[in-house]
Amino acid sequence: MKGLKIIVLAKQVPDTRNVGKDAMKADGTVNRAALPAIFNPEDLNALELALRVKDTLPGTTITILTMGPGRAAEIIREGLYRGADSGVLLTDRAFAGSDTLATSYALAQAIKEMGHYDLIVAGRQAIDGDTAQVGPQVAEKLNLPQVTYVEEVISVEKSAIVMRRRLENGVETVKSPLPMLLTVNGSAPECRSRNVKMLMKFKHARTITEKQEATEDYTHLYDHRPFLYIREMTVGDIKTDADQLGLTGSPTKVKKIDNVVLQAKDAKKLNTSDEGINDLMRELIESHVIG
Amino acid sequence: MANFYNDNKDLKFHLSHPMMHKLVSLKERNFEDKDKYDFAPLDFEDAMDSYDRVLEVVGEISGEIISPNAESIDAEGPQVVDGHVKYARGTQENLDALIKAGLMGITLPRRFGGLNFSIVPYIMAADIVSRADAGFVNIWGLQDCAETLNEFASEEQKMRYLTRVVHGETMAMDLTEPDAGSDLQAVQLKATYDEKKGTWLLNGVKRFITNGDGDIALVLARSEEGTRDGRGLSMFVYDRRSGGVVVRRIEHKMGIIGSPTCELVFKNAPAELIGSRKMGLIKYVMALMNGARLGIAAQSVGISEAAYREALQYAKERKQFGKPIIEFPAVFEMLSVMKAKLDGSRTLLYETSRFVDLYKTYEQISEDRKLEPAERNEMKEAQRIADLFTPLAKGTTSEYCNQNAYDAVQIHGGSGFMKDYPVERIYRDARITSIYEGTTQLQVVAAIRGVTTGGYLKQIRVYEKAELKPELEKFRRILISLTQDYEEAVEKVVASGDDEFIDLHARRMVEMAGYITMSYLLVLDANRDSSHLRSAQVFNKMAKGEVKARAEFIRASSIEDIGLYKY
Numbered sequence: 105m106k107g108l109k110i111i112v113l114a115k116q117v118p119d120t121r122n123v124g125k126d127a128m129k130a131d132g133t134v135n136r137a138a139l140p141a142i143f144n145p146e147d148l149n150a151l152e153l154a155l156r157v158k159d160t161l162p163g164t165t166i167t168i169l170t171m172g173p174g175r176a177a178e179i180i181r182e183g184l185y186r187g188a189d190s191g192v193l194l195t196d197r198a199f200a201g202s203d204t205l206a207t208s209y210a211l212a213q214a215i216k217e218m219g220h221y222d223l224i225v226a227g228r229q230a231i232d233g234d235t236a237q238v239g240p241q242v243a244e245k246l247n248l249p250q251v252t253y254v255e256e257v258i259s260v261e262k263s264a265i266v267m268r269r270r271l272e273n274g275v276e277t278v279k280s281p282l283p284m285l286l287t288v289n290g291s292a293p294e295c296r297s298r299n300v301k302m303l304m305k306f307k308h309a310r311t312i313t314e315k316q317e318a319t320e321d322y323t324h325l326y327d328h329r330p331f332l333y334i335r336e337m338t339v340g341d342i343k344t345d346a347d348q349l350g351l352t353g354s355p356t357k358v359k360k361i362d363n364v365v366l367q368a369k370d371a372k373k374l375n376t377s378d379e380g381i382n383d384l385m386r387e388l389i390e391s392h393v394i395g
Numbered sequence: 396m397a398n399f400y401n402d403n404k405d406l407k408f409h410l411s412h413p414m415m416h417k418l419v420s421l422k423e424r425n426f427e428d429k430d431k432y433d434f435a436p437l438d439f440e441d442a443m444d445s446y447d448r449v450l451e452v453v454g455e456i457s458g459e460i461i462s463p464n465a466e467s468i469d470a471e472g473p474q475v476v477d478g479h480v481k482y483a484r485g486t487q488e489n490l491d492a493l494i495k496a497g498l499m500g501i502t503l504p505r506r507f508g509g510l511n512f513s514i515v516p517y518i519m520a521a522d523i524v525s526r527a528d529a530g531f532v533n534i535w536g537l538q539d540c541a542e543t544l545n546e547f548a549s550e551e552q553k554m555r556y557l558t559r560v561v562h563g564e565t566m567a568m569d570l571t572e573p574d575a576g577s578d579l580q581a582v583q584l585k586a587t588y589d590e591k592k593g594t595w596l597l598n599g600v601k602r603f604i605t606n607g608d609g610d611i612a613l614v615l616a617r618s619e620e621g622t623r624d625g626r627g628l629s630m631f632v633y634d635r636r637s638g639g640v641v642v643r644r645i646e647h648k649m650g651i652i653g654s655p656t657c658e659l660v661f662k663n664a665p666a667e668l669i670g671s672r673k674m675g676l677i678k679y680v681m682a683l684m685n686g687a688r689l690g691i692a693a694q695s696v697g698i699s700e701a702a703y704r705e706a707l708q709y710a711k712e713r714k715q716f717g718k719p720i721i722e723f724p725a726v727f728e729m730l731s732v733m734k735a736k737l738d739g740s741r742t743l744l745y746e747t748s749r750f751v752d753l754y755k756t757y758e759q760i761s762e763d764r765k766l767e768p769a770e771r772n773e774m775k776e777a778q779r780i781a782d783l784f785t786p787l788a789k790g791t792t793s794e795y796c797n798q799n800a801y802d803a804v805q806i807h808g809g810s811g812f813m814k815d816y817p818v819e820r821i822y823r824d825a826r827i828t829s830i831y832e833g834t835t836q837l838q839v840v841a842a843i844r845g846v847t848t849g850g851y852l853k854q855i856r857v858y859e860k861a862e863l864k865p866e867l868e869k870f871r872r873i874l875i876s877l878t879q880d881y882e883e884a885v886e887k888v889v890a891s892g893d894d895e896f897i898d899l900h901a902r903r904m905v906e907m908a909g910y911i912t913m914s915y916l917l918v919l920d921a922n923r924d925s926s927h928l929r930s931a932q933v934f935n936k937m938a939k940g941e942v943k944a945r946a947e948f949i950r951a952s953s954i955e956d957i958g959l960y961k962y
Contacts, residue, residue, distance in 0.1 A: 297456050297496040300449045300510065304434035307448065322437065329433065 105262055107163025108282075110154045111215060113226035113239065114147040114168050114183065116176040120231045121145075128363055141175065143182050146227030148295035150288040154225045155187045155296065157257055165189045167218065171199060171210055177311045180334050184306040185298035190331075192218065193311050196339040201351030204233070208241030209353060213342040215246060223265065224285040228253060239287035249284040255292045311336040397462065399523045400454025403700070405738065406519055408924055409745040410446060418513050418749060419443065421756045432505050446516040452496055453520045461489045461527035468530065468653035469820050478641035480608035480655045482534075489531050494563030499538055503545060507553060508561035514752040515745060518693045522744070525697025526704075529824040530651035532697065534606050536690050540566040540613050543683045544632065546758075547670040556611055556632060564610035568683055569633070569659065571603045577837055579615065579676055580625040584661060586616035595631060595668055597639070597661040605831075607657025608642050610635045613683065614666060615675050628675040631666035639664025650823030685782075687832045688789040689751060692744050695792035695828045698821060699737040702796065702803035705818045706730060709807050726806060731933050733799045738930035739913035740792040742920055747784040754778035780854055783845040784912075790838035791909045793828035800825035836902070843901045847889050851908035852882065858915035863922050870918045870935050874911055877939060880946035881907045887949060896954050903945045910938040 118139035120127070126138035151168070158164040168183040168191040170176050180191030194214045202210065215221065224243070229236035236252075243250035251267060258266045258277065266279045270289045280286075308322050311334045315326065326332050339349065347353060374380045388394045400406055419442045420426075426442075428435035436442035464485030471483040482490070493499065501517045503509025517539075525532045541560045545553060560566065575581040584599035597616055601607070612633045619627035633640065639662055646656040670679060707730055710721035720726045757766060757774035766774065800822040804811035811818045829835045845851045855878055863871060884907065888900045917934050920927040 297492055298452050299495065300452055300497040301434045302497075303448055303452065304436075304445045304510075307444070325437065331433070 105161070105260070107161045107165065108157060108222040108260065109220055110157065110164060110166045110223045110225060111218065111221050112147070112151050112154050112166055112168050112183065112188065113211060113224065113242065114151065114170045114179050115144045115227075115230045116141050116170065116172050116179045117144045117230050117232040118142075141178070143179055144227055144230045144232075146229060146231075146288060146290050147179075148227070149290060149292040150225045150227045151183055151186060151188065152293050152295040153254065153257060153286075153288050154223075156293075157223070157260060158187065161260055167192060169194065169211065169214060169218070171195070171202075171207060171214075174311065174313050177314055177334055181306055181309055182298070184309060185303045186296055187299065187302065190335070192335045192337055194337045194342075195311075195313075198339040198346070198349050201354060202349070203354035203356035204235050204237040204241060205355060206349055206351075206353035208238050208245060209348045210342070210344070211238070212242050212245035213344050214337055215242070217337070217342050222282045224248070224283070226285065226287045228287045228289050236287070239285060243285035246285070249280045251278055251280055251284065251286045253289045254286045255289055306332070308332050309334050396455070397458030398451065398454040399457040399462070399526055400450045402454075402458075403523075404926075405741060406450070406522070407447070408920070408927075409741065410443075410450070410516065410519060412515075412745065412749065414749050414753075415443065415513070415515065418515065418752050418756065421753070421760065422511065422513050424760070428505055428511065435505065435511070446512065449498075449510070449512075450516060450519055450523065453498060453523050456489075456492050456496060456498075457523050457527035460492045461524060461531055464489055465528040465531070465653075465820065466817070468528065472652045473645055473655040475642050475645055478643075480606075480642055480645065480657065482655070483653055486531060486534065486653050489528070490534065490563070490565070493535055498535075499563050500541060500557065500561030501538070503541055503557055503561060507545075507557035509557070514689075514755065515748045518689060518744065518748045521690055521693035522697045522700070522741070525694040526701045527697075528653065529694055529698050529701075529821070529828075530653035532694050533651060533654040534565055534609075536694070537566040537568065537606055537609060539686045539690055540568050540611075540683065542686055543613060543679060544669065546682060547630070547679055548632070552632065552667065552669070556634075559611065565606055567604055567606045567609035567612040568687070569601045569604050569607065569612050569614040570680060570683075572600060573602050576603075577834065579680065580623075580628075582615050582617060582628055582676070584614065584616040586618040586629060586631060586666070587620075588618075592665070594665045597631065597633065597664040597666050599661050600643075601657075601659040601661070603646065604657045604659055605654055607655065607659050608635065608640075612640075613669070613679075614661075615680055616666075618668075618672055618675075625676040626673055628677075628680075629672045630669040630675040630679040632669055633664055633666045637665045648827075650820070650826050684832060685751075685785050688785050688838075689744075689747060691828055691832045692740075692747070692785075692788040692792040695789075695796040695825075696737070696740045696744050698796040698825045698828065699733075699740055699792070699799045702799040702818065702821050702825070703730070703733045703737050705816065705821065706733060706799075706803035706806040709810075709816070709818075713808075720806070729802050729806060731929070732937060733802055735917075735930045735933035735937060736795040736799055738920070738927065739917055739934050740788075740795045742916040743784065743788050743909075743913050744792060746916055747781065747788040750777045750781040750784060754781055779850065783842070783850045783854065786833075786838040786841035787845075787851075787905065787909050787912070789832065790829075790835045790842065790905070791913070794835055796825045796828055839902045839905050842905045842908075843897070846885055846901070846904045846908055847897065851912065852878070852885075855881075855908070855911055855915065858912070858919065861915075861919055861922070863918065867918055867922055867931075870914070870931065873935060873939060874914055874918070877907075877911050877914075877942045880942055881911060884946050884949040891954055893954055893957075895957050899957055899960065900949055900952065903949060907942050907945050910942050914938040 118136050119142045126135055129135045154166050166188040168180050168188050170179045171194040177193050199210055226239035240250055253269045254267045255270045256268045263282050264279055265282055269276045270291050309332045374384055416439055419439055426438055429437050436445055468483040468485040473483055474481045500509035501512045505511045521536050538560055541557055544556055570579055572582055586595050586597055589596050614631045614633050615628055616631055617627050618629040641660045643658045643660050710726050711719055713720050754774045754777035803818045804822050807816055807818050810816055885904055888897055914935050917931040921931040
């Protein structure tokens with residue numbers, strides 16, 4: 105059978121796993137300047153899953169779609185180094201302040217402009233918001249079947265896909281018609297390393313905005329290396345209703361943010377008798393640490 | 396995210412050596428590949444940027460995959476299944492990661508699918524991988540056998556074999572036999588030409604073969620019936636797909652356990668001749684060994700790095716008598732000396748790599764066009780220095796990595812003797828470096844001519860004339876005085892006219908040359924970047940003591956001493 109056209113949804117996120125003391129601002133919001141921007145970890149799992157489909161199904165193409173500021177083009181380059189074929193950066197001031205609803209709306213509208221596709225793959229959730237809403241919402245807006253928590257694609261048949269999902273108490277094998285959207289769990293295989301030939305090939309890949317701002321003089325290169333062109337989409341390139349974009353289109357309102365600093369204040373000595381253990385268990389249950 | 400390249404600024408420092416401009420420009424023939432290959436560099440800066448980015452990938456795989464796998468590979472080891480090697484699980488995982496990342500055939504020309512990198516970043520990659528797992532680096536690093544094929548095989552053979560190496564097939568060099576170790580002239584594996592089959596057939600036994608079940612093997616065999624010395628030996632390439640070689644056993648080793656050391660039985664194994672008959676040992680093995688020795692030097696430096704880092708971390712964390720043990724002079728002196736030895740090893744490694752790279756690149760260029768007289772001279776000079784420095788680098792770095800591993804265990808105290816800390820494995824892994832690819836004693840044999848004919852002295856004089864910042868002048872003064880001691884010692888020993896007396900002091904004299912050379916190189920490093928000043932100082936102090944001690948030993952030695960030591 106012929107290859108699939110896959111779109112991988114990816115997000116550039118602040119690296120919240122390596123949080124230093126400057127990670128939060130005084131007002132309780134994330135200090136993005138102090139955290140390195142990285143490829144959202146579960147989106148990397150998603151990319152690996154797509155790459156494995158490509159490995160087994162020649163002719164498959166992978167396009168990375170990311171929404172974010174200009175610097176998010178780095179995510180697309182990181183994808184190209186690992187075997188993605190192309191990328192689209194969806195970027196516009198009009199998208200600023202989007203919550204998951206406005207984000208999924210913008211992504212869905214962009215996907216409609218991207219032509220035929222068979223499969224959309226997204227990471228389960230991003231480490232900055234942890235909502236796990238964008239993937240499913242995109243599926244709803246595009247009227248696609250969706251499968252969440254996928255770990256592995258088992259087989260691709262003519263207009264159907266079989267995959268394994270990770271659930272709380274086990275695994276489930278499900279079959280879905282194509283086209284469809286799936287979200288990938290962090291327990292799926294880790295993404296492969298960058299391939300060094302791809303790295304050298306695509307390191308000069310730029311969006312049109314980046315090219316205009318470029319300081320290095322490789323502009324002549326882009327004329328005879330069309331693969332170095334990263335497609336940029338702005339709000340003008342997609343059909344949208346302005347009320348559903350950015351802050352206006354985001355019903356989510358942040359009520360309050362608490363800056364919680366976890367610290368152990370005093371130690372408690374417990375004895376190792378059954379009674380001591382019972383006391384501990386009772387205390388943990390009462391404080392809702394367990395149970 | 397552990398990255399063994401990004402976390403070590405010394406690597407970037409050596410990669411940015413001023414000589415790289417020349418090496419890269421020559422290697423890339425003024426960047427003519429840029430219109431043929433979409434990953435070829437556009438100019439010098441672009442090439443250096445690619446080296447840097449590719450090494451970052453090597454560093455990431457080393458830190459994230461290879462290093463975490465080292466412990467389980469050491470415990471599990473490879474096995475023989477049905478006459479073939481099955482790697483430990485982690486070994487296969489490491490290999491797969493490096494292959495997928497495209498890190499095979501790093502120095503090979505692009506027309507075979509290689510990256511056409513200078514030897515310097517390749518050696519740096521080996522340095523990085525060795526720090527992660529010294530046993531694993533052997534399997535991956537045997538790709539430098541491909542360099543020998545690239546140098547001596549026919550274009551048609553290169554096209555068939557090198558393209559496979561870049562796709563991840565592993566290699567082996569089958570030289571040693573039960574009765575032919577250091578003395579390879581005694582190789583007995585028989586090669587006979589079968590007229591009917593139209594192929595060479597190999598019969599016999601090879602022993603201690605690293606990655607002996609590799610996909611493509613270079614085999615040294617006796618093609619000339621009735622001969623007994625090196626002139627009857629030829630080089631063959633054996634393709635594992637042809638069959639005919641069985642792995643009889645894997646040795647149980649002290650260290651580098653993940654690297655399968657095989658005993659091989661050849662039974663009518665078909666093989667192809669490489670280059671000309673009878674040149675196997677005389678020409679091809681020498682080239683192969685020189686490449687391999689540089690590889691072992693890189694491995695040794697990587698092990699030194701690992702040992703130093705483990706020791707440093709432990710010394711900062713371990714508290715005794717109310718403070719971290721790094722605050723005790725007995726410990727901090729050890730650590731500083733370890734770092735100085737590490738830095739001395741590394742600077743010698745990259746100096747050697749640059750000269751090897753320079754002459755090899757000129758050799759490659761000379762296949763396409765006639766070299767200008769000035770280029771010819773430069774090639775010859777580079778080869779002369781490379782031949783001097785390769786045994787010196789292999790000998791020195793391997794001895795230092797053993798010393799550093801020893802001290803790293805010592806700093807850990809009782810804990811270092813337990814399997815709970817990586818230093819125990821590092822200590823075992825280090826031990827082989829001063830033995831294989833020629834023992835330290837054999838490196839001395841290869842180096843001693845550089846002592847007696849003034850080769851090292853000539854290069855020391857070159858360093859002596861380098862321009863230095865005023866604050867570094869004092870090191871030059873000390874080194875000039877040590878060079879005087881060295882000259883006098885050599886003069887005295889050579890004047891005896893007795894080969895046995897020269898051999899008795901050979902190691903001492905080679906080491907004196909090594910101390911002075913490394914000390915100069917570290918001063919030059921400090922001249923380029925002041926962060927190297929500390930190691931330059933510590934090494935200089937050590938060099939002074941060590942050179943003086945050897946000078947005094949030789950001053951007080953007479954030819955009668957031979958009798959004192961002889962059995």
